[in-house]
Amino acid sequence: MVSGFSPHIKTSQIKKTTNTTEDGLKLLYEGENPQVDIIAVHGLGGHREKSWTTESGVSWLKNLLPVDLPDMRVHTWGYASMYTDEPETPQDTSERLVSELFAMRKMTGKQTLSRPLIFIAHSFGGNIVKSALLYSYNSNEDRTLCLRNISLSTQGVIFMGTPELDSRLTGLQTFMENNPRVKSKSSNAQSEARWMLDTLQNYSTISTKFKSLYAYESFNGPPQVTQPMSQRLTPSLMVDATHENMIKFESSLDESYIKIKESIDEIIHSVKESGLKEKT
Template sequence: MSKSKIDDLGFLELSPGTDPVVDIVAIHGLDGHREETWTTDDGILWLRKFLPPDLPNARILSYGYDADTQSKECVSTQTMRRHAEGLAQALSRQRTHAPRRPIIFIAHNIGGIILKWALVICHNQNPESKCDLRDILVSTHAILFFGTPHSGLEGTTLLTTINRFASMYTKTTNVLLKDLENHSSELETVQSLYVAASEKINSIFFCEEYETHAERNRRRMVCCKFRPVDSMLIMP
């Protein structure tokens, strides 16, 4: 993995906040990036530009993980659950000095599924563990899900086929796509476990009405269609 790609992983503090009273944590989705996902076509990273003036007491963090399905360098074979473990542990380290500070999550696409897994991991953690991930769960006040495919992505078979052809000239992986098939066992499992973990969390769901080109100037198009039943499945 190149140094530039490694540098894009983990947490990036977009705003430290003035005497912060809340952490706003953004998590990108499939083929996403911790800065570019939240950047407009004219180059404005809106989490950094627009939130601090309205929320001066909020610390704003963006989390990066390798969700690339195609890359000329290398691709990750991590499952959503493994990505979630990394997210939970990294966030715990970020909050050492304020472990009970309230959290508001902003999750796009499969970032929402990974976040759900992370909160399940926090909920089920052994109380004897040295790193207390449960602080993350009890501090989570709200989640904004942007186009999160709670029941799966439509068109994963097509995307898998495209990846198969693309593998002739670049490195590809279908690990995340496989987990995103409609009503996959992975999604069914996290959903059943998440209901108990999210009992006291306020969730807001945003629907993607239009197709969105894959991020980072890729030629593929990924359309995440959000179905009304998804919100019904999540509401405690």
């Protein structure tokens, strides 16, 4: 089975957006003097707050990160992932992320439109973010030109439990060739697999525009990549947890939390350095 995609979980049956407290953007921390916007996107079947919160009630996005990195604004974004008769495709979900994020930044002031963005994405949420950045980057018609602001503002993406390109391309191609359910181009499985393939293949054309970090859980076996981590060009790290718990941290002393925090801080630092160079 290819990580991040399952023919038994029909992402084309994801519930269409509704005005519930589970969907869309939620502000977790306004920031003392925000220089960066952080957007956290959960995985399939997740929750915009619970997915990032321990059983004891600690949300590192809300309780830990703001203490260590106060000069940022933190939002989490939720997309419905329950099965209903009103389907929303993964592409629809990705486009909605871009539209809602741009609308929020526009509403909160002109300065926030140019504020650097960092995405933190878990599992299938990484695919949504990749697709969203592609959609934003390719939005060049007059009516959608403003949406390109999201990809242009994005400085970094931290993928947690989202495998990289190489291993999944081979797996998806094999799946599409050998699974009779996807032979019909109109089937849901075919559409979902094709969306995943297109996202993985096309994202590689813009991925170098962002600083990326891939974090992998250690309790579910080695990461699904085709080359040793020591030989890979994209920065990566191991999180001492299961796939579900790799985005939950009890305290600021957690070694995995420290690694993620330092990675975010490095992206923020590089953004500030770039800003200083532009001014000189």
